[in-house]
Amino acid sequence: MSEILDIAAALSRLLKAENVLLICHKNPDGDTIGSAAALYWALKGLGKTVAVLCADPIPSRYDYMDIGLYTGQFTPGYTVAVDVAGIQLFGDSIAEYTRRIDMCIDHHPSNSGYADCMLLDGDAAATAEIIYELLTAIGTEITPTIADCLYTGLSTDTGCFKFANTTARTHEIAAKLITAGASLVKLNNILFESKSRSRLAIERLALESLEYSFGGRCATVYLTKEQIAETGADGTDLEGITSLPRMIEGVEVGITIRQQPTGSYKVSVRTVTGVDASAICAHLGGGGHKQAAGCELLGSLDNAKAALLTEVEKALCKES
Amino acid sequence: MSEILDIAAALSRLLKAENVLLICHKNPDGDTIGSAAALYWALKGLGKTVAVLCADPIPSRYDYMDIGLYTGQFTPGYTVAVDVAGIQLFGDSIAEYTRRIDMCIDHHPSNSGYADCMLLDGDAAATAEIIYELLTAIGTEITPTIADCLYTGLSTDTGCFKFANTTARTHEIAAKLITAGASLVKLNNILFESKSRSRLAIERLALESLEYSFGGRCATVYLTKEQIAETGADGTDLEGITSLPRMIEGVEVGITIRQQPTGSYKVSVRTVTGVDASAICAHLGGGGHKQAAGCELLGSLDNAKAALLTEVEKALCKES
Ligand SMILES: [Mn+2]
Ligand SMILES: [Mn+2]
Numbered sequence A, B: 001m002s003e004i005l006d007i008a009a010a011l012s013r014l015l016k017a018e019n020v021l022l023i024c025h026k027n028p029d030g031d032t033i034g035s036a037a038a039l040y041w042a043l044k045g046l047g048k049t050v051a052v053l054c055a056d057p058i059p060s061r062y063d064y065m066d067i068g069l070y071t072g073q074f075t076p077g078y079t080v081a082v083d084v085a086g087i088q089l090f091g092d093s094i095a096e097y098t099r100r101i102d103m104c105i106d107h108h109p110s111n112s113g114y115a116d117c118m119l120l121d122g123d124a125a126a127t128a129e130i131i132y133e134l135l136t137a138i139g140t141e142i143t144p145t146i147a148d149c150l151y152t153g154l155s156t157d158t159g160c161f162k163f164a165n166t167t168a169r170t171h172e173i174a175a176k177l178i179t180a181g182a183s184l185v186k187l188n189n190i191l192f193e194s195k196s197r198s199r200l201a202i203e204r205l206a207l208e209s210l211e212y213s214f215g216g217r218c219a220t221v222y223l224t225k226e227q228i229a230e231t232g233a234d235g236t237d238l239e240g241i242t243s244l245p246r247m248i249e250g251v252e253v254g255i256t257i258r259q260q261p262t263g264s265y266k267v268s269v270r271t272v273t274g275v276d277a278s279a280i281c282a283h284l285g286g287g288g289h290k291q292a293a294g295c296e297l298l299g300s301l302d303n304a305k306a307a308l309l310t311e312v313e314k315a316l317c318k319e320s
Helices: A007-016 A030-045 A060-065 A092-098 A127-138 A144-157 A168-179 A184-192 A197-208 A225-231 A235-241 A277-282 A301-317 B007-016 B030-045 B060-065 B092-098 B127-138 B144-157 B168-179 B184-192 B197-208 B225-231 B235-241 B277-282 B301-317
Strands: A020-023 A050-053 A078-082 A103-106 A117-120 A211-213 A218-223 A253-259 A265-271 A292-297 B020-023 B050-053 B078-082 B103-106 B117-120 B211-213 B218-223 B253-259 B265-271 B292-297
Touching: A007 A103, A007 A117, A007 A127, A020 A030, A020 A092, A030 A050, A030 A060, A030 A078, A030 A127, A030 A144, A060 A144, A060 A184, A078 A092, A103 A127, A127 A144, A127 A168, A144 A168, A144 A184, A168 B168, A197 A218, A197 A225, A197 A235, A197 B197, A218 A235, A218 A301, A225 A253, A253 A301, A265 A277, A265 A301, A277 A292, A277 A301, A292 A301, B007 B103, B007 B117, B007 B127, B020 B030, B020 B092, B030 B050, B030 B060, B030 B078, B030 B127, B030 B144, B060 B144, B060 B184, B078 B092, B103 B127, B127 B144, B127 B168, B144 B168, B144 B184, B197 B218, B197 B225, B197 B235, B218 B235, B218 B301, B225 B253, B253 B301, B265 B277, B265 B301, B277 B292, B277 B301, B292 B301
Parallel strands: A020 A050, A020 A078, A078 A103, A103 A117, A218 A253, B020 B050, B020 B078, B078 B103, B103 B117, B218 B253
Antiparallel strands: A211 A218, A253 A265, A265 A292, B211 B218, B253 B265, B265 B292
16 A cells, blocks of 8 residues: 655655656546646746656647646656556556556545555545645745646536535635636636537437436436447547436436447436435446446346336435 | 715614615526525624515525515615616516615626615625625624525626636635535535526527538527427526537537517627627627627528628638
């Protein structure tokens, strides 16, 4: 297991480190990229050689962070994983750099402790919160660019301050970043006011397939493998859809059924407080959390739907 | 014109006031209701007789504020308009109480100055920000209920901290309200994670009608009067739709055309920075702001679309 560090200890190791390689998780999100980028700019400001490595390309909407990517320009002397809960999240294509990780900075309570040492804060809404405190401890000036990077991490991991992980500290840091010059309007537009054409197309199909059951207490959407292929919807687009049926007024259980390329059905269940999504899925061989769970079903669509609705009915009857 | 007050002066008048009637604007939103409710609970805590009046019913999703509504239980001694920019926004049904307004607390720079005295802060993202400062100055304890009321105003007027009016102060106050016990998860669910069935239905129809022009730089959605009537979509549902086409990746001009009961077309134009929405609409007899404008067109749908696209093309060519 990792040696557990506090901010001061992490700081002193980072200040000693040379030729620092910052590593993001695969399918990078705003927090892993924003946190790595903020640390990149801070370490660069201290005169260090530093670069960022990620198994997947950085989506172009994050171009404003102007990250220096690692392309073999130096031999890594110290590796720091940022927002990466386990080694399986690095991605195989960068395996030569992830065999040994010197430090991990993360906010996932589930972090497997793969790194030599770890700065972990499971109460932080985003890794960006931890990086903010680290940079404050170093005394780094929070430049407008660093503020943009940290705001990106903070806001994307909290759904723009909407999700349950948001705390008073999240808002306090956001206030500090805005004062430091974060481009609030530009970033919110890029991060939250924009949808891909494929996302819109898949939303349309989802809405067309919408069915209500149990007097509107359950809503189900269904997407065929052909529809998914046609629209070009990617994993993020499809994940976004799963929250849609539960958002409808009066709906307590929202179900999204996605036909897989193999023909099986990937089912996502989202519930309101009081209805147990994991119980619904557990009876069908799946699992998850109280308000978000999933399972995979085989056979005909009608049978899959019938099995699901039987479990939904039980859960609605048990409602606390 | 109104006498302009600072916090201390407003405070001293409120402390002297008896039988206080707090008045919201018609079609009440989270800010006018949340601000009035917070002031209601604070004044009640000081032992005053106080009630809230609104020309329209308070939507049931705001029930958690537990506002005491005015039903003629006392003769108003002091009237305070909250978040009401002009007298036309009171609503005719409460005209007997709005002929003379003693005080107005507002954040709209356009406030017409109809009240005897006014506490106006045009930089505040929401009237709830001003009420927060007022209550802090009184020394009122911010109870969890008052925190819920103020969080409602703050978050709804900023689209959950997403709109351009959000400032560092907005986040600072949000942090204080969360610390004071605002029910963040419950409120965000009610306010931002829920859509009416009619809103979903109208979104579906909007997506079905989506057309791209100029290589995807312009997106247009169109809703017939029959579709609007069928879905039962109300003003809020329809307003929500107008931001949809502009949100699509690559789209610089988003147009929503709604056929009115009379058959004319109500057009909303939303643009990205650099494209002037008001110029597009001005040439068609309408107007508005740089990024959000509107106009009304008569005649056939094809002619209306053609006229619009001609102006859109000009605006795209002029793009700065
Ligand atoms: Mn994260
Ligand atoms: Mn307001």
